[in-house]
Amino acid sequence: MEKEKIKLLIIPFLFFISILSIIVISNNLSYKFEEEIANINELYIYGNHLNLKGTLEKNINLDKLELVLFNGKEKKYELLFEKQNNIISFYISSKKNNGILLDSLNISNNMVFLKATTNKKVKYYKLHNKTDYKETEYYTIRKNNNFNKILIKESKDTLNINVIPSKEDNIYDIVVDAGHGGIDKGACYNGECERGITLALAKKLKQELEKEGLKVKLTREDDITDDIKFETYGTDGRIDRAMSSKAKYLFSFHLNSGLQSMTGTEIYTTNNIDYTLAHSIVNSIVKNTNTNYSNNSIFRVDKGIYTRTFREHEITSFEKELKDKKIEPYNITTNTTYYYIIRETGGFMNGAYVDGRDNEKNEYYNTNVGLESYIMELGYISNIEDTKDIKDNMDKYVSAIKEAIIENICK
Ligand SMILES: [Zn+2]
Known part of the structure; x- marks a missing residue:
């Protein structure tokens, strides 16, 4: 009897699955792709966003260009584009940490292609990956102890x-x-060194973030x-x-260390990014502790936010140093x-360069x-x-930073 019951359940289940797959396949087939194929010339993931840039060689005047992720349903991302000599260059975002929020994708297999609209007429183009990165792997941020692997x-x-x-x-x-540690004490004043304070703070922050369900490595x-x-x-x-x-x-x-008159908090970032997270962290610190935005104005891009890239004279002297060797x-x-910590963890997007030619x-x-x-x-x-x-109110700093991180990356 039990077996019979299972059989009775299996038949409608299989029927349902086959109808579902027919719908998916027929939907898929309903796309008629143009002969021309668009090229992807740059593809990277920075933080939790996927960004890509590409070209389509076609003499058309576009009203709209979209990137479609299709898994039975369409998810569309409007692309920015410009046309020059019959070549359309497109990209998702000019900011490194914007683009497709990978954590927002559901478990599914997605076909990715272009949807080009001209005078309300739509054409579809497939996307050929011309980059050196033929397979890109990403793991989403944990939510309720679950996370996904994404293969591109x-x-x-x-x-x-x-x-x-x-x-x-x-x-x-x-x-x-x-920062620092061991023989590298960092800056020291009045018997206090960076290495001890930064370690105490890092350990507390790890604990607090783990209470929120994130996995943290020191x-x-x-x-x-x-x-x-x-x-x-x-x-x-x-x-x-x-x-x-x-x-x-x-x-x-x-x-930090500097003149006696120097005071306040600074957050350093790479260039060409959306500063939402940086703003959120520095504002949260200033609001919840006794510190203020730093009074240092070099490399400052906004209150408390600093973006530091190489300057011409630094490049010249570094080149000379290597040539001498x-x-x-x-x-x-x-x-x-x-x-280095921002650059070398940021891949080619931040200009990481330590490739072994000079010892490291x-x-x-x-x-x-x-x-x-x-x-x-x-x-x-x-x-x-x-x-x-920072010593007396370390918990306030830690919780201010934690709040900003959770608010921005776990949404
Ligand atoms: Zn330091």
């Missing part, structure tokens, strides 16, 4: 985004980097003793620890991110999946009041 590669002559549930180990959401855990050297590169270095975590964000903590200079431009090597320098990284200078250790505030 060409399939059936067009780009494909496959979202599948993941149970893989050692996948992190966030990296917290306590780049260093405990030792602040004089004899330990924390490497930057190599398999146990900060960069490798950060990159192998498959995290999406990195927050590196420091205290008979090493071919790196391809550094005024677009290259200056601080970052295995991930050429990646197209980068961490969205920030350096936070939480006040000046050279200023007695700044140091006192």
Whole structure:
């Protein structure tokens, strides 16, 4: 009898599945693609967004160009485009940390193509991945202890985004980097050094973020003793620890030093990004602690926000330094991110360049999946009041930073 019941249930179930697949297949077939295929010339993930740039060689005047993700249903992203000599160049966003929010995609297999509208007439074009990155892998940020793996590669002559549930180990959401450590004490004033304060803060922040269900990796855990050297590169270095975590964000903590009159909080970012998260963090710190936006004006792009790339004279002197060592200079431009922790965790998008030609090597320098990284200078250790505030009210700093992170990346 039981078997009969199961049989009775299986038949309508199979019927339902076959109807469903007919609908999906026929929907899929309803797209008539043009002969011309658009090219993808740049494809990367920065933080938790996918960005791509491409070209379509076709002499048409477009009213609208969209990127379609099709999994039975269409999800559309309006593209920015310009036309020059019958070539249409398109991109999702000019900001590195904008584009397709990968965490918002449901578990599904998505065919990706262009939808071009001219005078209300629609044409579809497939997308050929011309980049060196034939297969790009990403893990979404945990929600209720679940996360997905996303695979981006060409399939059936067009780009494909496959979202599948993941149970893989050692996948992190966030990296917290306590600046300096061991023999590198950082800046020290009145018996206080950066290495101790940054580590205490990093550990507290990890704890708080984990209470919210995120998985957090520290780049260093405990030792602040004089004899330990924390490497930057190599398999146990900060960069490798950060990159192998498959995290999406990195927050590196420091205290600044300067003239007695210098005071306040600074957050450093890479260039060409949307500053929403940076604003949110620095505003939250200022609102919930006794500190203020830093009074330092060099590299400042907004209250408390600083974007630091190489300057011409820095590039020239660095080139000379390498030439003297008979090493071919790196391809550094005024677009290259200056601080190593932001640059080297940001792949080609931030101009990571440590490729082994000068002793050190970052295995991930050429990646197209980068961490969205920030350096936070939480006040000046050279200023007695700044140091006192961060030591006395560390919990307030930690909770202010945590609130801003959760609000922005777990929505
Ligand atoms: Zn420092």
